[in-house]
Amino acid sequence: AWGAGEGRMKKGLKGLFKKNDKAVREELQPASVAVGNHSDDEDGEGMDEDGSRMARARLSLDDARLRKQEDHVGGTSPITGDSDEEEDAPAGAPAADAAASDDKKKDAEGQAAKPMSLADATKDEAASLTDSRWKGPEGVIAVEESLNLPIQIGSRGNAGWEPMRGPNRRKSVEVRKENQDAFCAHAPFGGDEVQMFFAVFDGHGQDGRKVSHMARDTVPVKLAEVYKRSGYGHIAVESEPEPRRTDISRARYEAMKAAFQAGEDASLPEDLNINHQFSGSTGVCAWLLGGDLYVAWVGDSRCILGRKEQQVNGKDKYKTFDMTYDQIPTRADEKKRVRGAGGRIARWRRNLGPLRVWLPDDWIPGLAMTRSIGDTVLNPYGGAAVPEMTYLRLSEKDSFLIVASDGVWEFMPSQEVVDFVGKLRRQGVSPDEAADMLVSEAVKRWRRNEVVVDDTTVVIVYLDFEDEGSANKKNFKSKFFKGKATGGDKPQQVTEDGKMIPFMPKNTITQMGPGS
Secondary structure (H helix, E strand, O other), X not given: OOOOOOOOOOHHHHHHHHOOHHHHHHHOOOOOOOOOOOOOOOOOOOOOHHHHHHHXXXXXXXXXXXXXXXXXXXXEOOOXXXXXXXXXXXXXXXXXXXXXXHHHXXXXXXXXXXXXXXXXXXXHHHHHHHOHHHEOOOEEEEEOHHHXXXXXXXXXXXXXXXXXXXXXXXXXXXXXXXXXXXXXXXXXXXXXXXXXXXXXXXXXXXXXXXXXXXXXHHHHHHHHHHHHOOOXXXXXXXXXXXXXHHHHHHHHHHHHHHHHHHHHHXXXXXXXXXXXXXXXXXXXXXXXXXXXXXXXXXXXXXXXXXXXXXXXXXXXEEEEEEOOOOOOOOOHHHHHXXXXXXXXXXXXXXXXXXXXXXXXXXXXXXXXXXXXXXXXXXXXXXXXXXXXXXXXXXXXOEXXXXXXXXXXXXXXXXXXXXXXXXXXXXXXXXXXXXXXXXXXXXXXXXXXHOOOEOOEEEEEEEEOOXXXXXXXXXHHHHHHHOOOOOOOOOOEEEOOOOOEEEOOOOOXXXXXOOOO
């Protein structure tokens, strides 16, 4: 996500990063971020696809250089008991051989953690979220199956690939990247049996993995802690009159905002040695409170919903609802906001690559998104970890949620992803298998179109509101719809003051893979 020129800065910036953590925090206070409706106006500065292709070759690479793959230290997973070791393709093997080897097996880092029980995600039990026994290599999956939740959860995290010169610099070979993605799923969440939380974090920069993992372990803890103080619980927003409805949504937004800020603050202490100035992470969080779905995000990771609309030739047809709107420099309202805060949006010198975010008077850092967790050098210029948030009252026709990093969305539009997963669900494929197959398809698109493969992470949540199941499950499901359940609604955006306004996302993809 960083452009060329990372690590080079003016003398005025050098002294800033030598100061202690408190001083850095004070000087990197974020500029004010307004959360409002989206403008339909574009100013003609769309992403140049040829330039974008060139820029993607630098995707997730530290200091815009190809990095050598670090030796993977094998061990026994505390969750599954399986070995973390993986046989990489032999040095000097052709890239195609390495790709074929990868297609035959799922690397250990891509395995989702086995569902386990977890204590309430409150401050007093915060240690439970960071205890290694609950973790897989990249994910935290904490699901209390005995509750008969009307959901099924599947996940997959897959490290990307990078090209490197082979022996004698004659051939290019592929090596595994360090996976900078992280994800989590908590059900129940916050001590409430009908609250659930699902999130994906996509790191970038030298310490992107550290930032994303810190956010994964911090955001849910802080969210539960702050929201519990409001006392609103899982009250259905639409069942409440004004102004109470607005008060509830405001409390939920403020809790999420505090959680994202805590996710960034977790990487600031100097003793952690995290380069938070030039490393960061996206974040997308889906939070269910009974039938109320709230989704908050920074960056370009995405959450979408698949809803059954009608049957065509006896088969269910699914409609897509984007719950997020990618925060990238080509988005007109985000571009205006960043420039208003003093940031600069431009392509690299000589108009290379996509639009990026830079300091006002220097060609650093070149961030390909307008908000993130971390990347604190841009906090004074509109790049802070201030999330946007949307709301949707779920109905029994809502079939599944997909929360994923941009490794999925780079070559697959939202509707195609919903059609892909919807078809698998009709065939009785489990969410874990569906996540595997979606990641595999996304990786194929990368191989067709790029010289690198991005880290790709997916959490798929099947919503079983239509399935009656056992009597216990039916009774438990009724708790999700105690309030008004309108169904068929469209997502709305939640402003900082808790008001609901129209939400009109225009998510796109950089390239369409062959056969799309």
